[in-house]
Amino acid sequence: MQQKVENYEISGNPYIEVDYAGKYMNKPDMEGKSVSIIGLGYVGFPLACACAESKCNIYGIDIDPGKVKLINEGICPIHDNELQKNFNNTRFPATNDFSVVGRSDIVVVCVPTPVDARHNPDFTPLERASRGILPFLKKGHLIIIESTVNPGACEEVVQPILEKSGLKAGKDFDIAHCPERIDPGNTTWTVKNIPRVVGATTPEGLRKALDFYRGILDAEIIPMNSIKEAEATKIMENSFRDINIAFVNELAKSFSAMGIDVVRVIKAAATKPYSFLAHFPGCGVGGHCIPVDPYYLIKKARKNGFNHRLLQAAREINESMPSYTVNLLMEELEKLHIPVKKAKIGILGVAFKPNVADTRESPAFKIIKLLSEKGAILHVFDPLVKEESTVGSIEELIDNSEAFILITSHREFLNMDMERIKQSNIKVIIDGRNCLDKEKILGMGIIYKGIGR
Numbered sequence: 001m002q003q004k005v006e007n008y009e010i011s012g013n014p015y016i017e018v019d020y021a022g023k024y025m026n027k028p029d030m031e032g033k034s035v036s037i038i039g040l041g042y043v044g045f046p047l048a049c050a051c052a053e054s055k056c057n058i059y060g061i062d063i064d065p066g067k068v069k070l071i072n073e074g075i076c077p078i079h080d081n082e083l084q085k086n087f088n089n090t091r092f093p094a095t096n097d098f099s100v101v102g103r104s105d106i107v108v109v110c111v112p113t114p115v116d117a118r119h120n121p122d123f124t125p126l127e128r129a130s131r132g133i134l135p136f137l138k139k140g141h142l143i144i145i146e147s148t149v150n151p152g153a154c155e156e157v158v159q160p161i162l163e164k165s166g167l168k169a170g171k172d173f174d175i176a177h178c179p180e181r182i183d184p185g186n187t188t189w190t191v192k193n194i195p196r197v198v199g200a201t202t203p204e205g206l207r208k209a210l211d212f213y214r215g216i217l218d219a220e221i222i223p224m225n226s227i228k229e230a231e232a233t234k235i236m237e238n239s240f241r242d243i244n245i246a247f248v249n250e251l252a253k254s255f256s257a258m259g260i261d262v263v264r265v266i267k268a269a270a271t272k273p274y275s276f277l278a279h280f281p282g283c284g285v286g287g288h289c290i291p292v293d294p295y296y297l298i299k300k301a302r303k304n305g306f307n308h309r310l311l312q313a314a315r316e317i318n319e320s321m322p323s324y325t326v327n328l329l330m331e332e333l334e335k336l337h338i339p340v341k342k343a344k345i346g347i348l349g350v351a352f353k354p355n356v357a358d359t360r361e362s363p364a365f366k367i368i369k370l371l372s373e374k375g376a377i378l379h380v381f382d383p384l385v386k387e388e389s390t391v392g393s394i395e396e397l398i399d400n401s402e403a404f405i406l407i408t409s410h411r412e413f414l415n416m417d418m419e420r421i422k423q424s425n426i427k428v429i430i431d432g433r434n435c436l437d438k439e440k441i442l443g444m445g446i447i448y449k450g451i452g453r
């Protein structure tokens with residue numbers, strides 16, 4: 001298939017001649033290319049499937065024996081029906097044996113880059129993956145890092161470990177960075193069609209990386225001038241989102257005090273056909289990307305003597321939302337003279353975003369902790385996170401609660417049985433994602449509080 005290549009603004013790009021990046025190109029043939037993918041989570045697993053689909057000689061590597069076993073039994077290790085369907089036709093072998101790296105031309109690292117309790121970048125998984133590669137690193141290898149990191153991390157964390165082999169990056173092997181852009185649960189934008197940016201240590205390394213991604217994906221692959229540029233692109237994307245969410249969260253608090261429904265205002269602003277991108281307030285910002293990535297930039301910049309005041313302020317605003325949400329409930333219980341101690345409170349949703357089972361950095365945990373510390377009796381239900389649920393259904397939660405907080409707008413919650421709520425003992429509903437029918441709830445004589453509405 002003719003690979004559509006836009007004319008990139010590549011002025012000054014020392015790595016790529018115009019003819020390579022500016023013209024239409026044939027899709028590079030990846031058949032038989034030997035590829036190892038380290039980390040078979042929501043990033044590495046679909047990428048491995050794409051490699052298998054392009055008939056690469058693909059090895060999946062993961063340190064989790066349970067995940068390796070599932071994959072070798074043909075079971076997708078992620079709760080995702082689309083991925084499972086795709087995997088049925090794009091099987092690949094998984095192992096926890098890094099020696100397959102020695103039989104690969106390209107190694108792609110897709111491991112988590114979390115922060116610790118003090119919000120410091122935790123490079124442990126990336127360092128462990130790099131040390132796993134080290135004994136099998138060879139001349140001509142292309143090592144691609146997809147994990148989200150701050151500018152400089154590939155050359156300051158990964159490269160020194162790999163060069164313990166005696167081989168030299170940029171001379172004996174290449175490092176590239178192609179930040180992952182997977183949006184879990186998104187069936188419109190998938191690993192196959194999301195545009196990507198790539199930076200590498202040398203022009204040859206960049207070519208190899210461009211060929212690899214253009215060979216296995218059907219997306220625009222944009223060459224960058226350096227690894228740092230590629231690292232900076234992803235960190236900026238996610239910091240941009242965190243700041244915009246913080247902006248509407250702050251507006252929610254401000255407009256609420258003025259009796260203005262901030263959701264209606266955001267939707268009205270979104271009618272402006274240019275230069276506005278709607279974000280919405282909520283009970284907190286979870287996930288392994290948005291609440292984490294800005295800290296990588298904040299910490300790195302601080303080492304260079306720069307203080308990201310705006311990024312820091314956005315993080316503080318977003319981190320305040322769980323307690324803001326609990327306080328909304330406390331205020332209403334107080335008005336009803338219902339002591340929070342021993343009050344029966346429902347918690348609807350634990351996952352960090354709708355229709356996924358992922359609970360990383362979910363605001364639910366902070367909300368549960370705050371209410372538990374106040375002595376409330378909690379009934380937790382998330383249809384996708386059974387292990388955190390304390391009741392077996394939304395009906396059981398409704399029947400046993402005096403109030404509830406909706407934390408995750410799972411599709412199961414959007415059309416909950418309002419009649420049952422009406423018949424129940426529920427007096428207060430806190431809608432942490434502004435996704436319930438406010439008028440209907442008020443019409444039933446139940447107190448409704450959203451986030452900014």
Ligand code: SAJ
Nearest residue numbers: 180181182183245279280282284285286287289290352353
């Ligand atoms: N959230 C809000 N208000 C919003 C949007 C999100 O409060 O307007 C909250 C969500 O409830 C969730 C958290 O922020 O708790 C993160 O939500 P998210 O939609 O950003 O979900 P993620 O973490 O899966 O973000 C991914 C990211 N993708 C990658 O890092 C590759 C991010 O870059 C994308 O922008 C995002 O998907 C997306 O746009 O869906």
